[in-house]
Amino acid sequence: MTQYLLSVHTVAGEVREPMTDEEMAQSHKQIGVIEEELKSTGTWVYSGRLHEPGTATVVRVSDGETLTTDGPFAESKEHLAGFYIIEADDLDAALAWASKTAAAIHMPIEVRPFWDGSGT
Amino acid sequence: MRDVDAAPALDDAAVGRIFREESGRSIATLIRVFGDIDIAQDAVQEAFAVALARWPTSGLPPNPGGWITTTARNRAVDRLRRASRGRELEAEADRMSPAGEGRDTEAVGSMQDDRLRLIFTCCHPALSTEAQVALTLRLLGGLTTAQVAQAFLVAEPTMAQRLVRAKRKIKAARIPYRIPDDHELPDRLRPVLAVVYLTYNAGADYPGSENAVGGGLRRESIRLARLLASLMPDEPEVAGLLALLLLTESRQRARFADDGSLVLLADQNRRRWDRAMIDEGQAIVRTCLQRNRPGPYQIQAAINAVHADADAIETTDWRQIVALYDQLLACTPTPVVALNRAIAVGEIDGPATALALVEQLDLDGYHPFHATRADLLRRVGRSDEARDEYESAAATAPTAAARDFLAGRANGLVD
Numbered sequence: 001m002t003q004y005l006l007s008v009h010t011v012a013g014e015v016r017e018p019m020t021d022e023e024m025a026q027s028h029k030q031i032g033v034i035e036e037e038l039k040s041t042g043t044w045v046y047s048g049r050l051h052e053p054g055t056a057t058v059v060r061v062s063d064g065e066t067l068t069t070d071g072p073f074a075e076s077k078e079h080l081a082g083f084y085i086i087e088a089d090d091l092d093a094a095l096a097w098a099s100k101t102a103a104a105i106h107m108p109i110e111v112r113p114f115w116d117g118s119g120t
Numbered sequence: 121m122r123d124v125d126a127a128p129a130l131d132d133a134a135v136g137r138i139f140r141e142e143s144g145r146s147i148a149t150l151i152r153v154f155g156d157i158d159i160a161q162d163a164v165q166e167a168f169a170v171a172l173a174r175w176p177t178s179g180l181p182p183n184p185g186g187w188i189t190t191t192a193r194n195r196a197v198d199r200l201r202r203a204s205r206g207r208e209l210e211a212e213a214d215r216m217s218p219a220g221e222g223r224d225t226e227a228v229g230s231m232q233d234d235r236l237r238l239i240f241t242c243c244h245p246a247l248s249t250e251a252q253v254a255l256t257l258r259l260l261g262g263l264t265t266a267q268v269a270q271a272f273l274v275a276e277p278t279m280a281q282r283l284v285r286a287k288r289k290i291k292a293a294r295i296p297y298r299i300p301d302d303h304e305l306p307d308r309l310r311p312v313l314a315v316v317y318l319t320y321n322a323g324a325d326y327p328g329s330e331n332a333v334g335g336g337l338r339r340e341s342i343r344l345a346r347l348l349a350s351l352m353p354d355e356p357e358v359a360g361l362l363a364l365l366l367l368t369e370s371r372q373r374a375r376f377a378d379d380g381s382l383v384l385l386a387d388q389n390r391r392r393w394d395r396a397m398i399d400e401g402q403a404i405v406r407t408c409l410q411r412n413r414p415g416p417y418q419i420q421a422a423i424n425a426v427h428a429d430a431d432a433i434e435t436t437d438w439r440q441i442v443a444l445y446d447q448l449l450a451c452t453p454t455p456v457v458a459l460n461r462a463i464a465v466g467e468i469d470g471p472a473t474a475l476a477l478v479e480q481l482d483l484d485g486y487h488p489f490h491a492t493r494a495d496l497l498r499r500v501g502r503s504d505e506a507r508d509e510y511e512s513a514a515a516t517a518p519t520a521a522a523r524d525f526l527a528g529r530a531n532g533l534v535d
Contacts, residue, residue: 089294091296092296112293113292
């Protein structure tokens, strides 16, 4: 078994077709069903949705001094919006979950394996 | 008395040939046994080193491939045992029937499945196309890293790094070693067929079949296509790809003049076409037609089968070819297909009609587009524009042979 991070990224300033209330409700319902399924199959490890990048704070330690700054770490347009940590047999199984989730949230999902300590 | 003639001459080149033919099978089986590409590769490499030292004096074993697999498996177990984590792996390896000793068809079937597993892993959509091609040729095709690098015109360290990264991703992300289920097959087969086709094309512009790089790539891709066709007899596109490669390869000897320059289809000496390959390719196309589940590779094979039927460009059934291009355009609506269709239309309705179709295409920088447009401009008598266009074509041509050909055409228009 390998743990995978399924991450959802938002792109700042990207214009997307806004979802109607009905679509939004439908999407929420689908996500709920997927999360139930993740949990009942023992796949779910953890998941979370984040506040917007403007709420982030970065802490650096240099020469024993702590420097705290406002804002996200990376000056990029793309930001982590939320994630799932799942446990799956192999990449194909993880990709199948990712594709289900991507269809429900209408956003792309990055799938990345967790380092398991073996050095690979 | 020793029967000297019976023992085949075994020099490094002969062992090298056996390596290319057999190593993919051995590596595929060992990856299944040990679950690790590097262990499998190192062990097979080591087994061939033993073979190279032993076979010239002891002679070829009855089943060289089986011998390599068994030797490699034993070496890997030894090495893992020394590394003190071999015990479980050894037990696992002992459960597998060693290759070459498989007496029943089931064992043989599962070993064939190993190569299929390997190609689906190498061509997993989570890997880049470059990585897919490199892994396939290295692991299944038995090419060295240097040979793969040479084929794709990159430096050897670059190719080595590409392979290392791809193998690391397979291991870290746990890309599975399995044959996709039926419902996944259409999506998963596409990159496999594309890799084989790319491999052929990478070797197509080298003159002569004896050329080490080009000939090797074309032979390898046809061998892979044959393997896929035998492993997946129910997939019409796999058969279509094999037919397409055979029918294209049948013209290879006629595609280059003695000085290495390109000869166009219209000017080729059709007696130099390889009849055996044409017969085999056309037989596959007929089977595909009966099956009636067309796809892009089958249609392209059918187009080539029509060409193979004609003894000259003038006697070619161009209406049939245009009809096939219409069908191809319907399933793959790309400007490249439209360009080839336009050329075929030109053979029926003349160069002016073809030129009008070609002018609508957005293929700037694509060398066959410039070459075609130049040829059509020349044929409608617009020499100045034709000359400029031949120069554009020469500037984008991928090989020296193509460049020389186009430069020659451009010079021919200077009066």
